[in-house]
Amino acid sequence: MLHSNRLNLFLLLLIIFGASGCDRPSAATVGDTPVAGQRLKVVTTTGMVTDLVRAVAGDHADVLPLMGPGIDPHLFKPTRNDVKKLYEADAVFYSGLMLEHRMEEALEQLAGTGRNVFAVTEKLDRNRLRSPPDFAGQYDPHVWMDVSLWSECLPLVADKLASLDPEHATDFQQRAQAAQAEMKELHEYIRRVIESIPPENRVLVTAHDAFGYFSVSYGIEVRSVQGVTTESEAGIQDVNALVDFLVEKKLPAIFVESSVNSKNIQAVIEGCQSRGVTVKIGGELYSDAMGAGGTYEGTYIGMLDANATRIAHALGGTPPARGFREKLEPPQK
Ligand SMILES: [Zn+2]
Structure with missing residues (x-):
């Protein structure tokens, strides 16, 4: 069922136009149930959740993301306009596991009104989730970094969409299965390219600890300046510890993140430099x-492909120059 306000509005229009003999709005002539022909309006949080929902919904829903490229979900606070969008949606999908920490109150209030609010990670087996010691009592929310695990969120999305739009249930299931098959291939690709990195270089150094699932799933050690959330500042001792590690390890490269300020990574590079070690x-x-938006890297598949291919290339592995689907720009020498 669509949200009852829309249904009420529809019935109202039907009464006004139907009873007075005027032309009825076109939606009323489609199908034999009042809501048939109306697309679901779904609001999502991060790009990764948006892509997951779009993959399943296809043409049957308008999917409206709240967070654009480069937005840090740990720090994102919904504006009044965002809250309005949440209340107008037929359904809201978010990532969950406290990723959208500063949206929690708004999401709880929304759920409290009986609206359709779903965390895509809700049904994942808790035994497969990471519980990092520095994130007391919480699970690591960065589940999309393990493609196989993230693909297990697809059945929930298909089930929830089917309950709102039963007419297209089969389509949702089929689309979810197709997405799962492609993600399985990507998962294997990432495993292969990370394996191509010489073992002594198989260490990923980044700004914040978002790559824990990536580490476990694809066999690469991960070190970061900040912890699992970007909400607390990194201290000078975090930077120094990483400099010590890099001076010892002599890794060819470390990485910046598109949604996190690069100042900590710059501090690490300068720290290494002052000790005579060049890290790029x-x-x-x-x-x-x-x-x-509109680029290959602006899709979930493209995002993970770009990450794995860049990491492998910079650390001395032998990934295909243009990645998983030949869609990446070849790396600059
Ligand atoms: Zn994060």
Whole structure:
């Protein structure tokens, strides 16, 4: 069922136009149930959730994301206009596990009014989630970094959309299965390219600890300046610890993140320099936000492909120059 306000509005229009003999709005002539032909209006949070929902919904829903490219979901606070969008939606999908920490209150209030509010990670097996020691009592929310695990959010999206729009239930299930198949291939690709990195270089150094699932799933050690959330500032001792590590390890490259200020990574590079060790930036990674809209990196597949291919290339691996689907720009020498 669509949201009852829309249904009421529809019935009202039907009464006004129907009873007076005027032309009825076109929606009323489509299908035999009052809401048939109306597309669902779905509001999402991050780009990764948006892509997941769009993959399943296809043409059957308008999916409106709240967070654009480069937006840090840990710090995102909804504006009044965002809250209005949330209340006007037929359904809201968010990532969950406290990723959208500063939206929590708004989401809880929304759910409290009986609206359709779903965390895509809601049904994931808790045994497969990370519980980092510095994020007391919480799960690591960066689940999309393990493509296989993220693909397990697809059935929930298909089920919830089907409950709102039963007419297209089969389509939602089929689309979810197709997305899952493509994500399985990407998962294998990432595993292969990370494996191509010489073992002594298989360490990923980034701004904040978003790559924990990536680490476990694809076999690469991860070090970062900030912890699992960007909400607390990194201290000088965090920077120094990483400088010590890099001076010892002599890694060829470390990475910046598109949604996180690069000042900490710059401080690490300068720290290494002052001790006679040159470390370069291996590229920009998409951690908590996807690339620009309308680009390949602005899709979930493109985001993870770009990350894995850039990491492998910068650390001495042998990934294909243009990545998983031949859609990346070849790396600059
Ligand atoms: Zn994060």
